[in-house]
Amino acid sequence: MHTSREAYEDVTVVPNHFLRKFSLFHCLLRPLEISSHLRDERAFVYSLSCTKCCxxxxxxxxxxxxxxxxxxxxxxxxxxxxxxxxxxxxxxSDPTTDFRSAGVLSLICLVYFVTEVNTPDSPSALLRQSLDPVQHFPFCSVGINITCILLQLLRRGALNQLCIHRNSVLDTFMHLFTGMFHHFCKTWKEEHCTILSAQNVFGRLEKLCRKNPKRFVKMHSCQP
Incomplete structure (x- = not known):
């Protein structure tokens, strides 16, 4: 039978090889560190999200x-x-109130989206889709929500590897935004979603981007 001291020693002594494995596992899970110039660019993106639309x-x-x-x-x-x-x-009637959650960053994302030529469907066609009597959704509000999803993933470090690979934070952010918006519209149409489906679709979109953000950049880049 263990004494209290022996029992304490049994549960606190951890083999060195286990500690080494745990340390390696922890390093693999930790987001990649980005370079100083990418950190500066990331800080700029954060500052845009805190800047009011005026x-x-x-x-x-x-x-x-x-x-x-x-x-x-x-x-x-x-x-x-x-x-x-x-x-x-x-x-x-006052669009500025919608930008409170992500500031000017979401405004820039929307401008990029509507002026970007490499898209599978024109922004005006997607707007018409959003006005469907049954499958309607608030077009610009969806864009703002996607901005917020990307901002959260950026803060968690989930986009670090892709930003390092593309050597850019803001450009990567915009490409992801475009790919995710088109994926949202495609999913909405194919699955016959209604406004009640919005949170579920956003949740799945966040999960897809967290696991493999590159897929959305590819979606954007492969368009004619």
Missing amino acids: PFDIPLHGKMLVTIFKRLTGSGACLLKGVHWELIGFQG
Whole structure:
């Protein structure tokens, strides 16, 4: 029968070879460290996510918003406030309130998406898909949610390896955003999703990107 001292020694003495294996296993699980210039770029991405969208104070923000609206609808210039913003998937007449979760970063992502030519379907075609009477979804709000998913993965280090491989954080982020948005729209259409399916689709999208983010860059890069 063990004394209390012997029992204590039995459970606390760990063989050195086990410690070495555990240390190796821990290193394999730990996200790859990125270089200093990529850390600076990542910090810039973080700062964009904390920067408020102020179209009335910063003209560039206003121009970016109008670009999104014009590219999606084919319309001319529009007011910075009004119910027309709900047409492209903002939650109300003031689109700036939707950007609170990811700041100007999500604004930049949306501009990139609607102006990027290498896409399987035009942004305006995807907007029309989002306006389906049964399978409707808020187009721009979906883009903002995808930005938030990518931002979380970036913070966790899940995108480090891909950023190192492509030697860029912001460019990688934009390519991932484009691939994920198209994957969302494809899934939504093929699985006959409704607004009640949104959280499930976002959850699966996050899991796919966490496990293999490169697939979304390939989706973007292989488009005609």
